[in-house]
Amino acid sequence: MNIIAVGLNHRTAPVELRERFAVPESHLPEALARLKRWPGIDEGVILSTCNRVELYAVVKETAHGVESLRDYLVTLASDIGWERLEPHLYCLDGAEAIRHLFRVAASLDSMVVGEPQILGQVKEAYDVALTHKATGVVLNKVMKKAISVGKRVRTETGIAEHAVSVSYAAVELAKKIFQNLSEKTVLLVGIGEMGKLAARHLIGAGVRHVMIANRNYERAIDVATQFNALPVPFSQVHHEMAGADIVLCATAADAYVIGPDDVHRALRSRKNRPMFLIDISDPRNIDPAVGSLDNAYLYNIDDLQSQVVTNLGQRGLEALKAEDIVRVEVPPVVVWLKSLEVVPTIxxxxxxxxxxxxxxxxxxxxxxxPLSARQRELVEELATAITNKLLHGPLIALKAEADSSNGALFAETAQRLFDLEKELECIAKAQSSEQERG
Amino acid sequence: MNVLFFEVTLLFYFLGTTLFLVQLAGRWEGIWKPAFVVAGIGFFFHTLALVSRMIEGGHIPLTSMHEALSFFSWALVMFFLVVELRYRVHILGSFILPMAFVSLISAAALPKEIRVLEPIFRNVWMHVTLSLLGTVAFAVAFVAGLMYLIQEHMLKSKHLDGLYHKLPALDFLDELNGKAISFGFPLLTLGIITGALFAEFARGSFLNWNAEQIGALGTWLFYLIVLLGRVTVGWRAKKAAYLTVVGFAGVVFTLVGVILKGQHPFA
Incomplete structure (x- = not known):
């Protein structure tokens, strides 16, 4: 018995390929049921996010199990054959599979190291597998452990501390200019995706007053209702700027929309209260000369991006600490897994x-x-004594090796020597029916 | 007894200053806790020192430059402790505590003996307390202004590292600056008025145009302009920060002048 992992992620496969194998949430129960029935697979979990598709399974025999699991993976995308998939695939087993899962949960394997979503996705994947009875003793324990490792890494390291997305970097900067964002007003100029995303982050950070301007006023009204914001005609932007603490510019214009004179005027009527201007459009919409005005803080997409890069470096250091945590958490689980193999053998x-x-x-x-009761007793005693003495050595050896790295080898040897296959099957059946009842 | 307490205080402020300077430079984030505790213990002994000095001398200990500097330092630390408990701006200690320490060690270098209070000086403590509390407020404004200028520079230069993470938001610093000045200005005004009354009473003239009186009036006028500028034409943010940093330099200059020239009845 062993735990194995087969999958492809953002490092090994391009998004076009990953998305073909992705299992949408609605198909997950069906896919899990099929995985559970798949030959050689005892337990299974499917982790499917936009950055990875991974199958975790418990199998009786490693080599066959891996092959079988790969065959299953191929069935997830009907039109992509094995030849195309193979170079993008990784297959792990035992301690390596466990370590990989822990690193995934700890967000060490993410595209953006430290991003917070993955832990929730791991939890979700496990919950769905649990509800559909695809997991058993082994994966229940290992998945729970992975989630707790993920939590431990989040609380004990600074891996998720600094902003690593452009939107979030903008929020972090805003907080260094304005103590209390809930009293501040944001003016969103243009309603591109990036602009809306950044506005959403600012609202999430406490901003309550939002104004939205767009060349197409109808659409500004549309988006404004979504955001519970105030629509502003595009012609009024320069006028409304005086009331805006944060100006978020993201239009598709190919010339400057806001110039130093506009900002200077706004600052004057604000009595020099600071303004934070964020230009996330390409080409730029705010004249860089604005940045040299006193009390105006102009950041464009490149500035924010370089802040993100710095923070990523910072996270790199914290990631080393996280790797240490993963390193110490894996061995106990491996030992437990080994003992699992030995106990049923005994x-x-x-x-x-x-x-x-x-x-x-x-x-x-x-x-x-016909024998007397005493004679019968003696016959039984003789037989029992012989079996006990014969078994004494092997049993002691198995128990002693249960926690060591040789556990599996000893168990397998004992199984072969004593031909225990039938008995083991019986035990496994009993275990799984017990679990279903439990 | 008061001298012993004074020296213990000096020791703790030295330790606190060291810890807070480590906070400024280092990456150990939790260091504010021990630093805060050390400053708190120092403040406790400082209070004991002031109280025991009052009991030993039989009058409020604000009659010499040594006593004035010690009181100034005490009030600064008290301000820091209160703000820290209220707003949790740990970095403030890295600016305030060194200042309190410097003030206290200057006090230590001056004659420490308790003076016999001439009857004429009996009510001089009012003038001294008001002026000193005004000065503490200006010191706070100075610190807020300095922090503002550093943070402003970091944000403008887009060099967002180290201190950037430790310093509070710009508008918080600007507000602290404004509040400190609008708090300190009336105190200084009253301090000057009581001082003038005292001079009239002691020497027969409100004003005799000596250096420190001119310095005090100049300071007062300067802060009046800063305050009015803020309220009327929006001299806030960076400009206010600059002005308060420069203004406090004037205050220190006046104080040092008072000590060195020794014309003030104090020195």
């Missing part, structure tokens, strides 16, 4: 010995004819 060996014992005693007693 049980199976005991059970096999007992059944042989029972069978042989019954057979010999039938042949011996």
């Amino acid at each position: 049980v199976a060996l005991r059970r096999k010995a007992d059944s042989i014992l029972r069978e042989e005693i019954d057979r010999i007693l039938a042949k011996l004819g």
Whole structure:
């Protein structure tokens, strides 16, 4: 028995390929049910986000399991064959698979290291698999551990501390100019996606007053209702700027929309209260000369981007701490997994010995004819003593190796030597039916 | 006894200053906690020093330059502790505490003996307290202005590192600056009026145009303009920060003048 992971992510595969294999939320129950029934797979979890599609599974036999899981993955995208997929695929097993899962949950494997969404996505993937009974003893434990490692990394390292998206960098800057964003007014000029995203971040950070201007006034009204904002005719932008603490410019214009004179006038009527001007349009919409005015702070997309890069470097340092956390969290799980293999082997060996014992005693007693109670007792004692003494060595050895890295090898050897396959199957069946009831 | 307390205070302020300077330079974020505790203990001993000095001398200990500087330092630290508890602006300690320490060590260098209070000086403490509290407010305005200029520079140069993360928002600093001046100005005004009354009473003339009186009047006029400029024509933000930094230099200059020339009845 082993835990394996097969998948493709933002590093190994382009988005065109990843999105073909992505499993939408609505298809997840069906996909999990199919995975659970797939040959050689005992437990499974599907983690499908825009940056990765990964399958985690518990299999009886590693090599066959990996092959089987890869075959399953291919079925997720009907029109893409194995040849195209293969170079983008990674297959991991045992400690490596566990370590990978922990790194994913800790956001160390993300495109933007430290991004907060992935932990929630891991949790979601596990919850869905749990509700659809695709997981068992092993994945329940390992997934829960992965989530707790993810949480630990978030609380114990600064991995998620500094802004690493342009929108968020803008919010962080705004907070260094204005103490209390809830009293501040944002003027959004242009309603491109980037502009709306940044405005949404600012609202999330507490801004309550938003004005929206657009060349097409109808659309400004549309968006304004979405944002609970005030629509402003485009011709009024320069006038309204006096009331805006933050001006967010993101139009498709190919010339400057706001110049130093406009800002100078606005600052004068604001009695020099500082203004934060964010130009996230390309080409730029705010004349760079605005930046040299006192009390006007102009940041364009490149400035914000370079701030993001600096913060990413900062995160790199914190990521090292996070890697350390992952490093210490993996081995205990591996040990536990190994002991899982040994324990059923011990049980199976005991059970096999007992059944042989029972069978042989019954057979010999039938042949011996009538015996006194004392004689029967002695026959049974003899047989039991022989089996116990014979098993003593192997059982002790198995128990001793349960936690070591040799556990699996010992278990497999014992299974082969004593031919325990049937018994193990019985035990596995009993376990899974117990879990279904539980 | 008061001298012992004074020296213990000096030790704690030195320690607090060191910790707060480490905060300014270093990356250890939690350092404000021990620094705050050390400053608090120092403040406790400082209070003891002032109270025991009052009991030993039998009058409010504001009759010599040593006592004035010690009181100035005490009021600064008190201000810092209150603001820290209220607003959690840890970085403020890195500016205020060194200032309090410098003031206290200057006090330590001056004659420390408790003077026998001539009857004529009995009510001089009112003038001294008001002027000193006004000066503390200007010192706070100075610190806010200095922090503003640093943060302003970081934001303008887009060099967003180190201190940028530790300093508070620009508008908070500007507000602190404005509040400190509108608080300090009336105090200084009253301090000057009581001083003039005292001079009239002691020497028979309100004003005798000596250096520190001219300095005090100049300071008063300067802050009056700063205050009016803020209210009327929007001298806030960067301009206000500059003016208060420069203005406080004038205050320190006047104070040093008073100490060196020794004309003031104080020195």
